[in-house]
Amino acid sequence: MSGGTAGAERRRRAAARGQTHLWAVQRVTAMLLGIAVVVHLATILFAVRGGLTAAEILGRTRGNGAWLAFYTVFALAAGLHGAIGLRNIAAETIGLRGRGADLAWLAIGLVTAGFGIRAAYGLFA
Amino acid sequence: MAEPASLKVSVWRGGEDGSFARFEVPARANQTVLDVVTTIQREFDPSLAYRFACRVGMCGSCAMTVNGRARWTCRTHVRKVVGEDGALELRPLANLPVIRDLVADLAPFFDKWQRARGVFQPKDAPDGAVPEDFAVVPPASGARQEADAGIECIGCAVCYASCDVVAWNPDYLGPAALNRAWTLVNDVRDGARQDRLDAVAGDAGCHSCHSTQSCTERCPKNLDPSSAIAGLKRTLFWDTLLGRR
The missing domain is CATH 3.10.20.30 (Beta-grasp domain)
Structure with missing residues (x-):
């Protein structure tokens, strides 16, 4: 193998390692979402029994560290899972691939998660 | 009819x-x-x-x-x-x-077998020499049964031509090459496991498979490349999670 192709092969393998990590993150976040969505929906059904008021919600969420931790994990999982899924769809349908695109999708996932975490923190603080 | x-x-x-x-x-x-x-x-x-x-x-x-x-x-x-x-x-x-x-032209198809490290690499003789002794491979062992399940491929490319992911991503290694890699990952005599797993990882490798199983459905030898690819994903998932690669 010449120096050029060896270098290209090394770069390809480094990229493949990154892609494997993205795949693993998507599978782990899928497992987390499976649990989180059930808890989230069950909580909604439980909370709306006999009506719902803003004060009631805030009474439950303000200062509740466990609640904030749960929704932080939920938002992170949702943001990353969605962005990686969209990345795969974009790669296969419009051929949007490459390191730049991957970093952009990762940023989109983290920003989406950031919005969720900010909303959760707004109900916590 | x-x-x-x-x-x-x-x-x-x-x-x-x-x-x-x-x-x-x-x-x-x-x-x-x-x-x-x-x-x-x-x-x-x-x-x-x-x-x-x-x-x-x-x-x-x-x-x-x-x-x-x-x-x-x-x-x-x-x-x-x-x-x-x-x-x-x-x-x-x-x-x-x-x-x-x-x-x-089947050249791209067979080139991908090479890229997926589809060549057996004797563990005891990395230079390709004949090993000193016979390897003992119990036929009933789990790894050998995984390898046996995919070993009968004759390279007709029916799976490759039936695969949607190949159509979407021309770099994708395809079912036959990945199936071959999985048989070698499960071959206890083979010494290139890490290298091969590196070669089949990522978007051009097993991680692009959607498990729609056209390959398994259409394989004239009734092989199951889809399960082989799932095996590669599983192995790479745990190796990545446990820091083994």
């Missing part, structure tokens, strides 16, 4: 931008699609290019697209695939460059 008196056969002629030629071929009892192609070449148009060798489902060279679906033509009876009107449409295998008429 229907038994029309003659077959109306549309045959792909030319390269990528070719077109269909139509032939009316007498229907005979028990004829295979390969028999029909041979009849066309011998009696209607000697310039027709197609590929075959063994005629009995051993060599894997006669695969074509028959009525929209990749098949071994030598093992496909006409009566199983023909419509009531006797229509038969023959194209070269999909997802591969067309050389001429019904002949697809």
Whole structure:
């Protein structure tokens, strides 16, 4: 193998390692979402029994560290899972691939998660 | 099935931008699609290019697209695939460059076996020398059974031509190459496990597979490349999570 192709092969393998990590993150976040969505929906059904008021919600969420931790994990999982899924769809349908695109999708996932975490923190603080 | 008196056969002629030629071929009892192609070449148009060798489902060279679906033509009876009107449409295998008429260029397909490290690398003799002693491989061991499940591939490229992911991503290694890699990952005599797992990881490798299982559905040898690819994903997942790579 010449120096050029060896270098290209090394770069390809480094990229493949990154892609494997993205795949693993998507599978782990899928497992987390499976649990989180059930808890989230069950909580909604439980909370709306006999009506719902803003004060009631805030009474439950303000200062509740466990609640904030749960929704932080939920938002992170949702943001990353969605962005990686969209990345795969974009790669296969419009051929949007490459390191730049991957970093952009990762940023989109983290920003989406950031919005969720900010909303959760707004109900916590 | 229907038994029309003659077959109306549309045959792909030319390269990528070719077109269909139509032939009316007498229907005979028990004829295979390969028999029909041979009849066309011998009696209607000697310039027709197609590929075959063994005629009995051993060599894997006669695969074509028959009525929209990749098949071994030598093992496909006409009566199983023909419509009531006797229509038969023959194209070269999909997802591969067309050389001429019904002949697809399989070079990209076999190049990907190389890229997936489909070559056995003896553990005890990295330089390719014959090992000193025989390896003991219990046939009932889990790893050997995984390897045995995929070892009978004859490289006909029916799975490759049936794979949507290959159509979407020309770099994707495809079911056959990944199946081959999985048999070697499970071969206890092989010494290139890490290197091979690196070669089959990522978007061009097993992680692009959607598990839609066209490969498994259409494999004429009834192999299950889809499960082999799932095995590679599983192995890479735990190796990545546990920091083994």
